[in-house]
Amino acid sequence: MEMLLSLVDKHWTGERPLHHDNNFLSQAVQILSMMEQDISSGEAEVRTLRGNVEELKEQAEIRDQDHRTETHRLTTQLEEAHISVDSLNEQLRILLEDNVSLQKQMIRLEKQYLNSMMKSSPNTEICEKQAEVDELRKKVSELREKVEEGERVKELADMLQENHR
Template sequence: MPVGLKKTQQPTSPLDHNRQIVTSQPMTHSQEETTETSKVSGLSGVGSSSLCDSPLLPPHISELSAVLRGLLDLVDRHWSGNFSLHLNPNFLEQAYSILSKLKSSSHKETEEKRDVGGNESVTIHEKREKSHDCTEVGHLQGTLTQKSQLTCLQKQLVTALMDNIKLKHEIHKLREDNSSWNNIDRQWQSCLQLQGKVLEAEEKHLKELKDSMDILQATHRWVWSSSDGDRPIDII
């Protein structure tokens, strides 16, 4: 650290680093360089509260300055040297570089997590849409199956109605045929009855004829027996 700058008192707190009192003696060339370096460090470092808190700084620079200022305040509490790190431009430059890398790494991790979260959200949304599509497809398939079954049932119903009509025609035909057979049977029965009556009449006529023949034979015997002949003539 530069040791050419002479001060009248040690800083009592981190906020007093920018309010150090320089002696009124004429400064040498090295002292002037140290003073200019202190001014530059006060403008570029986080020890300058007016610059760190300026709204003109980008948000990430302001955040890095706040972190670095807190870190340097902590170092100053345990620093036993003559000067504060708030006034060291080399240290401030390296510290800014390291913190910027950490900040960019953290920002990348945050972006990656955000991307992963976004991808997970997209994946969940895609899964939901896929599940919804599968449900809709299943519903449509069920509807098509029901329609197909209904069509098959309608065809079976039409076939059953046609078979029923055919059976009705066949039954009607059988009834007509049965009626015809009944007529034939009645006629046959009438014919049999008529034949029976004819046979009874013939039997009666034959009986009467036999009786007549018997009477005639008896009469003929009596006639021949009462005649003049010696032997009677038997008529067979």
């Protein structure tokens, strides 16, 4: 626009109109053509930029959807881990209760065994009581192993839960 105004200043003397000055008109047409090309280029660039914006919006929406999907998946995994930990805690509680009960039973049987030994009861009764004691010891040992295994599983579940935080 500045070029067009400079051209008017250069050719117009105030005496006659410029629309009959062929030199002025040809230069004005060139300037207007350049301005039109600039506008066309700008419009093309605007269209390209709008296309880029739309493409970026689509990519952002895809990333948002992927993020929501991943968040949902991780939330589901965490909920499943919580359920597993709760289940393992319940199993551990039951095993510990069984262990305590069997230990009490073993102590009671050992006392009975010792009492029977003191009273010099027949050997068959002693053998039976000893067998019961041995069986209870075996059960207690198995329960201890289960408790230890339960504690290890609980530790692993706790570690998994910590990793999901």
